[in-house]
Amino acid sequence: MDAQMNVVQPPLMRVNMNLEAALERLFALLRIPSVSTKAAHAADCRAAAEWLREELTTIGFDASVRDTPGHPIVVGHAKGPEGAPHVLFYGHYDVQPVDPLSLWATPPFEPRLSENAAGVKEIVARGASDDKGQVMTFVEACRALRETDGGLPVSVTIVIEGEEESGGANLLPFLLANRDELQADLALICDTGMLDARTPAITTMLRGMVGEEVVITAADRDLHSGMFGNAARNPIQVLCDIISDLRDPATGRVTLSCFYDGVPDMRESVREQWRALGPTDAESLGAVGLSQAAGEVGYTALEQTWCRPSCEINGISGGYEEDGFKTVLPARASAKISFRLVGDQDPDAVRAAFRAHVRARLPVDCSAEFIAHGGSRASVVPEDLPALKPALQALTDEWGTQAAVIGCGGSIPVVSELKQALGIDSLLIGFALDDDRVHSPNEKYSLTSFHKGIRSWVRVLQALSA
C-alpha cells in the first residue's frame, strides 16, 4: 500500500487525534475580519498577522511580523536536518470583502461547522477556504510533525502576506529586500484546488491578471433626465457602449488590439486529456445554474478557464441604484474590469490596449479616469521540476486516487514574483473545491479538505526530505 507508512504513521495519527483542537485554532483566525481592501480593517489585518506569529512561535518557528507600506507580512523559520532541502511556504491571511452581507446565512466572521444536504461537514466563514483554511493545513502539518518527530523533515520558511486580495504591491519589494533571508530551494503554495472532491491535484498553469477601474464623466453635475435627457451625454450609456465593444459578439473574442499576442495555441493532446479528465460543460456550469459555456466559441468551459485569456466585468455603478426610481441623468459611471492572462501576454500591454479602447470610444465632452488594480503575468510550473513527482505520489497516497496535474483560471501573482525575486519554482498544492464559494457569500471549506489537507502536507514534507 504505502511505501512510507512507517515514517508517516505517527504524525498522521497525531493529526487525527488533534483535529478538534486544530479546528478551534482555525476558527480563532477566521474570527478576525482581515479584509485587506478596506482601510477600516487595517487593524484586523495586523491582528491576524500577530495571531499567526504567536501560533508559529508555539510550534518552534522563529517568527516575526514585518511592516510594509501596506499590511504586514508574517515570516517564520524552522531549520530541518543538516543537508535537508529548504522549502518556502507561501499563503495569505487577508480575505475578500463580504458584501452582499444580506446573502450570508450566518455572519461571515462567526465560523461554524455545518452539514450540507449530502451530509458533508463544512467550515463556513469568509476565508474558510481562501486562504486561512488552506494556510492552516500547512501550519497544522508542521505542528504534528514537530510534536511527534521533534522537528521538521525539511527546513521551512513561512511567508504569509496580507494583501493578496487587494492586488498588493508590497510583496515583491519585500521578497527582493529580504532575498538572503528568504532563500530556499522550492516554494510551496496552498491557494489552489483539487480536481474534484476525491482527486487531489497540483496546479501547474496559472493565469495572470490585469485589474482596471474606469470612471466616465460627462456633465459637471447630476442632471434631471427630463430637462437634459437625450441632449446631454449620458456616461452610463457611454460606458455600456465601451463594454459592449470589448467582445466580438460572433466569436466571443476580446476585441482589444494585440490582446491575443503571446497566447499559445492549445495542443490537441492536452485538449483530449482534459476532455477525458475534467468535468463537461454541463457538469461544471450545471453546478452554478448554467448549462452552456459563454465566452470564446470553440472552447469548453474548462479550456476557457484553464488556458484561454478572459475579460470580465466585475462591477458596474452609476446613477440611482436604490429602490424605487429617480429620473437622474448622472454625471459619472464606473466599472471594474479584469483580464486573465495566459502564456506570454504582457499585463502592461493589455492595460494600455484597454485604455486605448476606452479613449477611442469617448465622445466629445466625456473624460475617462483609470485606476490600476494590479497586474501579473501567467506562470507555468516546469513539467520536469524534480519535486513534482514525489509530491504527486504523496498526494496519491493520502487520497487513494491518482493525483492530477491541472490548470487554474485564477491568478496567483506570487508564483512569478518568487521566481523573479528568489529564483525558485513553486509547487501549487491546495484542497479547495470548485463549490467553495470563494469570494462569494457563505464561503466554505470542507472538513475533509482541512483534515486530509493537513495529512497531505505531512506526507509531502516527508516526501520532499527523501
Place this chain on the structure above:
Amino acid sequence: MDAQMNVVQPPLMRVNMNLEAALERLFALLRIPSVSTKAAHAADCRAAAEWLREELTTIGFDASVRDTPGHPIVVGHAKGPEGAPHVLFYGHYDVQPVDPLSLWATPPFEPRLSENAAGVKEIVARGASDDKGQVMTFVEACRALRETDGGLPVSVTIVIEGEEESGGANLLPFLLANRDELQADLALICDTGMLDARTPAITTMLRGMVGEEVVITAADRDLHSGMFGNAARNPIQVLCDIISDLRDPATGRVTLSCFYDGVPDMRESVREQWRALGPTDAESLGAVGLSQAAGEVGYTALEQTWCRPSCEINGISGGYEEDGFKTVLPARASAKISFRLVGDQDPDAVRAAFRAHVRARLPVDCSAEFIAHGGSRASVVPEDLPALKPALQALTDEWGTQAAVIGCGGSIPVVSELKQALGIDSLLIGFALDDDRVHSPNEKYSLTSFHKGIRSWVRVLQALSA
C-alpha cells in the same frame, strides 16, 4: 405700465412686507424629509401633509388630509365671489431622494438662505424648487389676497399629493373617486420653470414618461471570475450589450421597434421661433460643463428636450461597486431606464417594445425580470385656451418681460390625469430655473423666484377673475 395696478397693489405690498415670515413657513415645510420613494419616510410624508392642512386651514381653506393606498393627499377648498371662475391648484409635497449625500454642501433638510457668486440669494434644500417652494408661492399668494381683500377673487380648490416623485399610481383613482368634489373650470399647476431668470413662462408642451427597471440574472450565485470567467455568462456584459443596442450610434435614434410611432414632425416655424427665443446648445449645455448636444442627430438640445422622445439610463448596478477590487463574476445586474414621450406615443406600447428588445437579446441561461415605474402620455395645452392670454399678461406685468410659451422636457402626468378625470385643461406656471439642481445635490430656488412667484400668482388669480 400696469392696467390692474389699483386692484393688485394692496396684496402685492402685503407679499413684500411678509416675505420673511413666508420664508420661515417654507423652511418649516422643507425641514420635513418627505421622500416618497423610501418606505422609511412614510411618516414624514404624512407629517408634510398634516403641516399643509394646518397651513391651509389658517388661511381660510376647508382643508383635510385624505388617505390613499400610498401617501395621503391634501385637499382644501375656499369659495370665491358668486359666479367667479373655479380653479384647481395642483402641487406635490413629496421630494426626491437626496443621495449622494456626500455631495451636499449642507444637510438637505436643513434649509438655508445663501448667496451665490453672482450675489443672487437662493433657498437651498431638497424640495426648495421641486416642489415645496413652488407650492408655497401659491399658498402665500392666497394668504396675501385673503389678508388684504378678505377673500380670494376666484373659487380655489387645492390638491397637493405626495407621490409625484414615485410614479404614484394613487392620484388618478383619487381624482376619479372625488370628481364631484374636485370639479373646477381650470387647473393651475406650479411645477415648471421660467425661460430664464428674467423671463416668465407658461409651459404648454409636456413629455410623457415610461419608467422601467430590468434585472438580468445568469448563474444562481456570485462566482469567482478566475474560476468561471469567460465560460460563465456575465450579466453585466449582457446588460451592457442590451443598453448599447438601445440607440443607433450613427443617428442617435432609439432603436425600439415602433418607438417613433405617433411622434409628430416639428413644424419649421416652431423651430425658427425656438432658435430665436431659446438658449443655444452652447448656452444650455455649457451651464453644466458640456459643449455639444448628444442624442438625435439634427436636433438642438432645446428641440430634443422639448419635443423629441428620449431614452435615458438613470441607474445601473452590478457586482462589486465599492472601493478597491474584487474579482467577482456577479449573478445579477440591473438598470433603471426611462423613456420620455411626445405626441401620441403610447406608454404601454413603448414598455412592451423595450421588454421585447431585452428578451430578444437574452442569451441562453439568462433571465430578465421587469419592474414598471409609472407611465404617462405626453400632454399639450391648447393654444386657444381662454385663460392663457390673461395669465401671460399677468406674468408679463409682474416680471416686466414678455412672458413666453414654452415646452418642457419633464413629465407631469397629472396634466393628462386632470383632463381624464375632471375634463379640465391645465395652465402650467412655474418659477424654477434650469440651474435649480432639481433631483440633484444642493437643490435651490432663487429668492426672486419665491418672492415674485407669490406676486405672480396674486396677479394671475386677479386676472382670471376678470
